Amino acid sequence: MFENREDAGERLAELLADRGVEADVVLGIPRGALPVARPVADRLDADLDVIVARKMGAPHNEELAIGAVASDGSVWRNDDLIERLGVDDAHVEREAERTAESAREKLETYRGTTDPPGVRGRKVVVVDDGVATGATARACLRQVRDGGAERIVLAVPVGSPDSLAALESFADDVYAVEEPAGFRAVGQYYHDFGQVSDAEARRYLDR
Template sequence: MRLPFADRAEAGRALAERLAPLGLEGAVVLALPRGGVPVGHEVARRLGARLDVLVTRKIGYPPQPELGVGAVAEGGDPVFDGGLLRRLGLTEDDLAATVASERAELDRRVRAYRGDRPLSGTASRPVVVVDDGLATGGTARAALRAVRGHGPTRLVLAVPVGAAETVRDMSGEADDVVVLAAPSSFRAVGQWYHDFDQLTDADVVAWLDRAGGGRP
């Protein structure tokens, strides 16, 4: 796979071609907003699947919020990096206020993206969780565990690019992990895209509307 990708749409088309032979009839594609939505749009279109979003939030270390110590996905429990918590001298209870704040933002985004429409059903059908890349994998892990709890027949994690170590760690979280490229030298997802503009809530809603899965 030649890197970098031109943009998320190109990456999504390439990823879709890799997924097409897997026999995912009747699947629902759950994209992680915001960056996973353009990728997921291309995947859903190629598979003839419904596109929806599964909202996740990183749980940051309070003195340094950009340092993720866990994540939470809608419909799931918080998932923490136990080793990192121990190194920081924290317990899960110490992060209760942070988790509550992130859940509030998660709920706001769910309303912004879907209004009062519930998440597409994932029980007894294949589910493909899509993002634009895997760095530490915290939000993807929370998303996969939340979806697994609803009983899909097959759970697939699909990303265009991911850090090699993270990709290996994800093997136990999904039935299939489909990654087009796993460079050993990985600083950030954005380095593998020419166009990696930050997306807004309005962008997410526009992609969902284009796929017929926006707010009612």
């Protein structure tokens, strides 16, 4: 159990340092990952920046993710779910376009530009505050891979064991402080898991 996101970040930073992880840049997924990513970047003596992805919602149920899209248009599709729900290609394409635009807008909020951070030839650690389905993490990791990163690490305080295992094919290494067998939701492992505003999240970038 973590007190809050900053406590989770400190414990995650300790884990990564103990494992000898090196990074040129740490990329937090706004908004909730920035308080976690700041201690990680400080401990690894790395730059802190952001990477943005948004979930694609199923027809008539936007909360059910049929995939995710990063700000550069990198798409991860949950093909099994898409097939099971009978979602047609036209919906997926429309949702991908809409979601990519939303991700670009969010990126501009944080970086002042729709250009993603440069990762070519760099050691990159992608940080989130936890992994449930891992949809957004998949899209983010795909963007970093396509961007030519030298090495990619996904690091989270807590996550579903099944989702973390599935994410191993998207990164060179995946680290989590806790992988509880009875995982249900990220927030259940934090005493304080309140919403993080864009303004608050941006302050972690300015430190």
